[in-house]
Amino acid sequence: MLNSGRPQGGSGEWEQPFWQQRGWVLSAGFLTVLLVLAVLFAVTGNGAEGPAGSSGDPNPAPTSSSDSTSDSGDGDGDGDGDDRGSDARPAGCRTDDSDQAKPTEAPRDFHWKANGTGLVPVSKAAGPLKYDGPVWSCFAHTPMGAVLAVHSITDHLSYEGWRKVVDRQVVPGAGRDALIASRSQEADKSTTGSPDAGGYAGFTVLSYDETQATVMVLVRGMGDGGFGSASATVRWQDGDWKLNPDRDGTVYSGVSQVGGTDGFVTWEA
Secondary structure, three states: OOOOOOOOOOOOOOHHEEEEHHHHHHOOOHHHHHHHHHEEEEEEEOEEEOOOOOOOOOOOOOOOOOOOOOOOOOOOOOOOOOOOOOOOOOOOOOOOOOOOOOOOOOOOHHHHHEOOOOOEEEEEOOOOOOOOOOOOOOOOOHHHHHHHHHHHHHHOOOOHHHHHHHHHHHHHHHHHHHHHHHHOOOOOOOOOOOEEEEOOOEEEEEEEEOOOEEEEEEEEEEEEOOOEEEEEEEEOOOOEEOOOOOOOOOOEEEEEEEEEOOOOEEEOO
């Protein structure tokens, strides 16, 4: 169970073997690790499983009346909220950024979008609104936009096209360099198989302001029906949310096993 949305038992033996694996600590392989963890703990009925995914080139991007224009929306006074923070939005990327409250429910227009063998939550209102191969971008400058950015960006990092994602959607610096160095030593995961939405179960926004957000992701378990959770941070830069790893390249932190969905907003099927 959770207290105020924060994990308990984060230092237990559930995650201990994976903290000792350099490839996990320095990469974005949280979802891969949860899958491995589920297999390892299947014999004890105490595992957690993450969703599969791929870079791929998914279905065409959702369109909206605002996305069809070439106006970047920076300082035009149209009230679309694109000017929060110091960076203007990319051309053609405009969102409604008025709702700055931490979400208590999933977006009404939320749906699953295929990403290889995984399904990722997306929203026409909160993002992503633009799709360029593995780079799904243009998220709302809101807590909900940060949530969807965490799901989308991290889901692509273990698959073909990851370098394009890192170059465009990870904050430059020592953390990104360490992530590239570690990820370069790993093989891309397979993208074959039928899409499955069985991984992502929910989320909670641990902290948020207009410059940075930390989101905890909840994934379904197996065996006894438990769940696994971990948090990632995104920063508002160049007019969009970008993943902000630690200096050693760690993307997810606070990995924990939790017994239910209390403290989380759940994704409805």
